[in-house]
Amino acid sequence: QGSRFVRALMLSSQDVLAKHPVNAARVARGDIPATMIWLFWGSGTPPVMPAFKLHHGLNAVMTSAVDLLNGLAQMAQIDVLDIPGVTDGLDNDYAAQAAGALKSLGDHDLVVVHVEAPDEAGHSGSVEDKVEAIQRIDRDVIGQILSRGNEELRVLIMPDHPTPVIKRTHTAEPVPFLLWGNGFTGNGAHRLTEAEAGGTGLFIEPGHEIIHNLIS
Structure with a gap:
């Protein structure tokens, strides 16, 4: 009952804010209007992030x-x-996403391909959907990129966080990763799984430092 009230409040805020004079003034100035109240995340100002190109x-x-x-x-x-x-x-066009990523390498140095389907399957608790999503990523995204890339291509494959089907939410365990391409050699692992990755003893902390392994 409480969640229905909160949701109704959030949805009804759209009509109020659409007619509010503060928003009318913001639009007149060329600013982005506030369109809805969102009660699940705290308010704040956007953090200042360095430009990726400037940093890397x-x-x-x-x-x-x-x-x-x-x-x-x-x-x-x-x-x-x-x-x-x-x-x-699951209705994502995996092949089109991979093809678009490959095409963008014509005028970019690095492409981030993010596929949400496995995470959604984890939240819904569906083992079948998660397996299907991973299989389609393997075949239609990774397979296409590796088969159509050139000898200079370097690839990092990893999830951004675990979403175990049994828990249906994000958890904080380390994630497996795979680096492939020019300059990389094998370390004895044969499958990209949590168990196989854990057995290698390779652990990168803090996790964001892995970008240097890819681009250095």
């Missing part, structure tokens, strides 16, 4: 169906691809 010396672009990630990309002055058919569910 590379022109980067991202493809994702998640507004949050696209917003983070824009804050870091990373271009955002608009690829028809890219969604946050």
